[in-house]
Amino acid sequence: MNAPAPRAGILDIKAYVPGRSSVTDSQGRRVIKLSSNESALGPSPRAVEAAQEAAAGVVRYPDGSALDLREAIARRWDLDPERIVCSNGSDEILQLLPRIYAGPGDEVLYSQYGFAIYPIAALAAGAAPVTAPERAFRVDVEAMLAAVTNRTKLVFLANPNNPTGSVIPASDVARLRAGLPDHVLLVIDSAYAEFVTRDDYRAGAELVHDSTNTVMTRTFSKVYSLAGLRVGWMYGPPAVVDAFHRVRGPFNVNAVGQAAATAALDDSDHLQRAIEHNDRWLPELTRRLKAIGLDVPESVVNFVLARFPGGPSQAAAAERFLASQAILVRDLGAYGIPDGLRINIGLDDEMETLIDGLTRFMDET
Numbered sequence: 213m214n215a216p217a218p219r220a221g222i223l224d225i226k227a228y229v230p231g232r233s234s235v236t237d238s239q240g241r242r243v244i245k246l247s248s249n250e251s252a253l254g255p256s257p258r259a260v261e262a263a264q265e266a267a268a269g270v271v272r273y274p275d276g277s278a279l280d281l282r283e284a285i286a287r288r289w290d291l292d293p294e295r296i297v298c299s300n301g302s303d304e305i306l307q308l309l310p311r312i313y314a315g316p317g318d319e320v321l322y323s324q325y326g327f328a329i330y331p332i333a334a335l336a337a338g339a340a341p342v343t344a345p346e347r348a349f350r351v352d353v354e355a356m357l358a359a360v361t362n363r364t365k366l367v368f369l370a371n372p373n374n375p376t377g378s379v380i381p382a383s384d385v386a387r388l389r390a391g392l393p394d395h396v397l398l399v400i401d402s403a404y405a406e407f408v409t410r411d412d413y414r415a416g417a418e419l420v421h422d423s424t425n426t427v428m429t430r431t432f433s434k435v436y437s438l439a440g441l442r443v444g445w446m447y448g449p450p451a452v453v454d455a456f457h458r459v460r461g462p463f464n465v466n467a468v469g470q471a472a473a474t475a476a477l478d479d480s481d482h483l484q485r486a487i488e489h490n491d492r493w494l495p496e497l498t499r500r501l502k503a504i505g506l507d508v509p510e511s512v513v514n515f516v517l518a519r520f521p522g523g524p525s526q527a528a529a530a531e532r533f534l535a536s537q538a539i540l541v542r543d544l545g546a547y548g549i550p551d552g553l554r555i556n557i558g559l560d561d562e563m564e565t566l567i568d569g570l571t572r573f574m575d576e577t
């Protein structure tokens with residue numbers, strides 16, 4: 213028997229393991245889900261209403277160019293709609309760009325604790341994933357540049373990064389771009405941009421605007437809480453946009469997602485509430501986790517990395533303990549941070565329950 217064989221690289225992929233998605237646990241209890249970084253407040257009611265209306269029209273194919281949504285995005289961020297491409301989650305963009313710009317013999321570079329999709333996307337393209345060390349859980353631009361070889365074709369930068377929650381200032385991103393060869397595509401993954409309130413941060417549009425070799429990706433999955441509808445977008449140079457359109461699915465963004473995302477952009481009050489909720493809890497959660505002995509690197513987003521002084525076995529025990537209390541958090545063994553758990557910011561009572569639980573756990577171990 214001569215069975216079909218996947219291309220080189222495919223079987224090197226370790227399939228992405230998502231945060232658990234069920235809302236009840238094995239005992240049927242409602243869980244507090246702090247494992248996948250969705251926003252605490254959930255989507256705008258206007259977005260949900262638009263989704264329900266659009267659901268009545270699903271007999272028709274969606275608008276393959278997502279024109280209304282692109283125009284709404286362009287108005288919101290003052291961008292050229294022709295240079296925006298919408299996608300089936302930003303994941304679709306992160307997956308396709310390596311297939312367009314890299315292949316066998318090429319390298320795709322990202323930082324040590326970079327988002328788990330990057331190695332998958334590189335290997336699926338037939339390219340080799342390469343990592344550069346981070347310093348104190350932050351991207352180190354010099355180390356990234358030192359890892360560039362003449363095979364490097366694409367560099368992923370998650371800014372802020374998941375799962376560390378750390379960010380680098382716009383000046384560092386500009387230095388990274390300036391240090392990369394012109395033919396290397398820099399993909400700035402700004403999935404958490406809306407949560408960042410620091411003055412020295414930029415999501416990347418300015419850098420894209422005058423370049424031929426830099427793109428910014430964004431998503432409706434995080435602060436807008438539309439993860440289940442799978443809507444993302446990128447802003448890029450015309451030639452990159454043109455290449456992407458040739459490869460993407462012709463109807464990559466479903467009609468319900470287009471309608472909901474367009475409506476979500478109209479509800480700036482809801483967005484503001486989500487950001488304010490996060491601004492209130494981020495320092496509070498960080499302070500209270502540190503007070504019970506955990507190491508929490510500075511985060512600028514809606515989740516924190518909590519590292520356990522007792523190492524990997526204590527982190528694993530904490531995850532099991534929290535699960536026994538119907539609280540789900542994300543273990544980071546697959547990211548090479550086995551002594552850490554990623555915990556996202558939930559509602560007020562969810563945060564109090566989490567902190568109470570972890571306090572009891574730390575007292576008892």
Ligand SMILES: *Cc1c(COP(=O)(O)O)cnc(C)c1O
Nearest residue numbers: 301302303327374403431433444
């Ligand atoms: C969640 C996340 C994404 C977005 O994924 P979608 O496919 O848009 O849901 C992209 N990059 C990072 C770093 C993320 O954490």
